[in-house]
Amino acid sequence: MKTYSISRDATGLCFGIVVARFNPLICERLLEGCCRELEARGADADDLHVVRVPGAFEIPQAARILAESGRYAAIVALGAVIRGETAHFDYVCRAVTDGVREVIRDTGVPIGFGVLTTEDEEQALARVGGAEGNKGEDAALAALEMVSLVSDLKLPPTDEVERGGE
Ligand code: INI
Numbered sequence: 001m002k003t004y005s006i007s008r009d010a011t012g013l014c015f016g017i018v019v020a021r022f023n024p025l026i027c028e029r030l031l032e033g034c035c036r037e038l039e040a041r042g043a044d045a046d047d048l049h050v051v052r053v054p055g056a057f058e059i060p061q062a063a064r065i066l067a068e069s070g071r072y073a074a075i076v077a078l079g080a081v082i083r084g085e086t087a088h089f090d091y092v093c094r095a096v097t098d099g100v101r102e103v104i105r106d107t108g109v110p111i112g113f114g115v116l117t118t119e120d121e122e123q124a125l126a127r128v129g130g131a132e133g134n135k136g137e138d139a140a141l142a143a144l145e146m147v148s149l150v151s152d153l154k155l156p157p158t159d160e161v162e163r164g165g166e
């Protein structure tokens with residue numbers, strides 16, 4: 001069996017991070033987790049470029065501009081949509097998930113999806129450093145893994161199981 005190798009080495013890579021300002025306590029913790037993960041994997045803090053948008057609904061527009069700029073190896077999208085606080089929860093969730101997926105499809109640039117969609121703030125807090133870990137870290141790692149995969153998949157697989165990182 002041959003496998004495609006995975007790199008988790010962020011050395012020398014530049015990332016665009018789009019973070020919503022809505023639900024700031026949650027979103028700032030997502031951002032901390034995201035940056036911590038990328039720096040732990042070798043990224044330079046100066047290569048993490050953060051753009052804050054009003055809410056999750058605005059994430060895809062900013063992500064598209066960053067992706068189309070060609071400056072970034074990957075984008076990370078961070079936000080928190082909490083059902084208890086909005087009657088249009090479903091619309092905002094749909095807009096941000098569809099929008100981010102369309103940017104990936106149209107540009108080919110990997111985007112880690114760290115937008116929480118939860119029933120209440122308690123569930124969101126559990127996902128930014130509580131019982132469920134930090135989804136900002138998870139989204140950053142997913143984006144990083146996709147950077148090498150999207151180029152490696154154009155070539156036949158190697159026999160290596162993994163390379164770089166843990
Ligand atoms: N935006 C969020 O990121 N999370 C939410 O929970 C939320 N709620 O509750 O409404 C929310 N709304 C704002 C929306 O994303 C847009 O910024 C707004 O509609 C202006 O376009």
